[in-house]
Amino acid sequence: MRQPVHGLMAEFETPTGLVQAARAVREKGYRKLDAYSPFPIEDLSAALHLHKNKLPLIVLIGGVCGLLTGYLMQYYITVWYFPINVGGRPLHSWPAYIVISFEMTILFAAFAATFGLLALCGLPMPYHPVFNVPRFALASRNRFFLCIESTDPLFDLKATTAFLQTLEPKEVTEVAH
Amino acid sequence: MPDNPNVVEQERLQDVIAPGYTFGTVTDQIAAVVLTRRTPLFWMACFGLGVALLLLFLWSVALILAKGVGVWGIRTPVMWGFAITNFVWWIGIGHAGTLISAILLLLNQKWRNSINRFAEAMTLFAVACAGMFPLLHLGRPWLFYWLFPYPNAMGVQPQFRSPLVWDVFAVSTYGTVSLLFWYVGLMPDLATLRDRARNPIVRYLYGVMAMGWRGSARHWSVHETASLLLAGLATPLVLSVHTVVSFDFTIAIVPGWHSTFFPPYFVAGAIYSGFAMVLALAIPLRAVYGLQGLITDRHLENSGKLMLATGEIVAYAYFMETFTAWYSGDVFEQAAFWHRMFGPYAITYWALITCNIILPQALWFKKIRSNPVTLFLISIIVLVGMWLERYVIIVTSLAQDFLTSSWDMFHATRWDWATYIGTIGLFMFLFFLFIRLLPMISIFEVRTLLPQAKVAGEKS
Incomplete structure (x- = not known):
């Protein structure tokens, strides 16, 4: 079943906030997620288990x-x-x-x-849904984003929004396709 | 390494850039240089000078193509003259850029983060200028592709046992790898410019160049691996390039050239002149664009120290070269050095010793090293000195070799000077375009230097 949105995006103001949220989200069992930051954060790769690449x-x-x-x-x-x-x-x-x-x-x-x-x-990529979030332009400046994608089996628009709100984000936005 | 308990390291990290910056202000300050409508007068003046000298270069190239390389002063026996002098000088200048971007990255020297971007650009443009000379020196530059092995109907191929063919591969590989490394580092910053540009055309163009970079954790983790691997590849490469350039000399039997000592001597000289160029560019740029908070006095002082260290290696090389000539007992080798020091080119030789060895000793004094004006003057002196070094090596050895009857002096013509000064114009043209169109300081790497970038709490 195709979900009505690409995912849910939570915005954080500090790298620490993002890393803690990423850990919490993974602990909750979500796997289809991605984090966006203006610079590489080693703890974030660790939190998302991104240590190895080919x-x-x-x-x-x-x-x-x-x-x-x-x-x-x-x-x-x-x-x-x-x-x-x-x-x-x-x-x-x-x-x-x-x-x-x-x-x-x-x-x-x-x-x-x-x-x-x-x-x-996966570059060059001419289109990606995360850019539909207006504030996402700040991901290359000074804001930190965590996106839970709707393809995740645990994804439920209401429940996931409520869960993300508990992580003290600045804002939670729906990401259009 | 976030959990490194090295206190000294932590303390030193603090003063890499001035306090008080945030992710936002760092981004805005560096991006503003590019995304503004106003162009400073300094930029206009330098770019204008660059274009004027570039026209001079194009004029000399047109003349060389029309009349042949005879418009230069290259005559038997000094067939290399200015062309190869300039080639070696420019290639050497490029080396500091790769040293800063690759070797200092592998050594985890965080201070490099605010000077690596423009130093890499300097490398690229210096290699472009260097490439002009062997190309024009070919005589028929339009047939340059004969240098590469390709299936052809002539039934001939390049001689792979010749260092001149090695040089073709070394320099073209160096240029290509520098470009790739530079682009990989630029991608995240191009994305920043895309997200910050207000003009839709500008946003579209930066967007195309950023290829859809979105700063995802997956992107960053692969990007870090790629940067480290490229740095690991560029490090032996940069050492090999000037080694191969020095093979052009050492594998010949000309007195004054035929020495196993040349490769380290050339590499040290290359880095020496390269750091001089980095300083000569950084000092005016940071003053004009008010970037003293990002390119701090500490950067200048560190570069000054590296210049001093490589300068001492070069001084040792001059001494050992002369000593070896005397100690070898080879009369031709001894004569070559005697002619260098007291022959017709004595003035150039002693000018080179003054510029490269005597005057830079002033860098031992912290007062001189930490004063931008004196540092700038010394870096210009070193650039002149290193050019003289290449000139002395090439011209004096060729002018007076084994056979007295074939000796002759080299006289540079005005077109020698025009082509040389013209490539300085080409360099300025490219460099100031870069300053205006791309972020001259790596924004994302400077962000990692901020204290806010540290993740608080226990480590996983």
Whole structure:
């Protein structure tokens, strides 16, 4: 069943208020929630159990691909495609390949980090319902928001609103789709 | 680390920025520089100067394309002349930006948070200026893509055993990674500008650049990981770039170049000149925009200390270079250094020693280090000194190598100067556009410095 709203948003004035509310909401059993803050808060990630993400793995894969690309490209070109005999020195001159292999590793890993970040955050995202809350513009300035989404099995417009009110927010707003 | 019981650390954190700021005022003050209709006269003047010099640059480029690189003073045997001098100088300047943004992040030096953004911008624009010189020096710059390995009908490929090809990869990777790192750091601040802009077109443009960033806890947790990983990647990269640049010299057998000592010597010199540029930009900017509360005297003093430290490494390098030349017993090496010190280029050499070693010793005095005016003057002196260093290394070694019959002097033409000063215009043009269009201080990172950002209560 599609809920009439995207979720319920509670506004807080301090990071401490937000972190305590996030803990309380999770303790109550809500899982489909997200918090919004103007800067990263380590305790908030802990409260929402967001400790692990796949980005390091993505970057590692990017780096290994870069290393292989760099090395194999040089090997292919200097040994097979365009061999140059310089005084009988070996064609597979691996020490000379180190620099470019290293640079390609870093290049691919950095691309993996940037695009991995975008992919894991679901960006670019042209539309998101939270922006329907007029005061949400302050989430990038000095206010802290906690949103319980209506897809949560425990979500009930009245009961959840009443529960959020007990957490001493500045305001609780319905988030339109 | 929120539960770090290190009291000294806590105390020092307090004075990173001036007291009395809130999340709101920090945001408003930094965003106001961009989101205002009024443009300060200082900006107009600097941007105007930048555009004027940029036109000079375009004029010299047009002349080089029309007539060839012969309009520069590069003649046998000094075929590198100003072009490579300027290239090495500009690339070096960029290095302090990456040092501040990556290495100081990994070392958890919180004070970097209010200077990293514009230092990274400085890196990007310095790399752009640096790139101009090898490109124009190619002679036929429109064929620059021949430097990269690509499937072609000519049946040839780049020589991967040459440091010049390594340099192509190192510098292009450096430019790209710096751009990515800079953009990743900018995303949350672009979202702030999107939310604060009143003009719908401006809001739309910042919105597109912010890609829908909404400051979600999920975003932040991935963003932190991404910043740390990019910093971890940029750290070895920045050390490798100037190392590879120094390979352009050391792998050649020219006396005065052929030394295993060059990589650390070049990296230290790069960071030295880079910090000088950071100070030369930060001191006037913070005065004009009233940002003394965010870029405090402590930032200037710390940068001054780093400049002094790297300056001492450079001084040691000059000494060791000369000592090694004497101790090697190699007559050509000895002659190269003798010519440097007492030959036709003696004036440049001693000017370099004065600018890079003697005058910056004044930084040992706290009075001089903590006075913005003297610090600014010293940073300009260091920038000049580091340019002279590159000039001395390149020109004196090439002018007088092994064979006396091939010796010749290098004379810079007016187009050498025009191209060089022109890239300073390019740099100013790009930098002041950045100041006007993007937040010059990382807003979200400064917010984390505020005492209010600490979460009270027991830790989970």
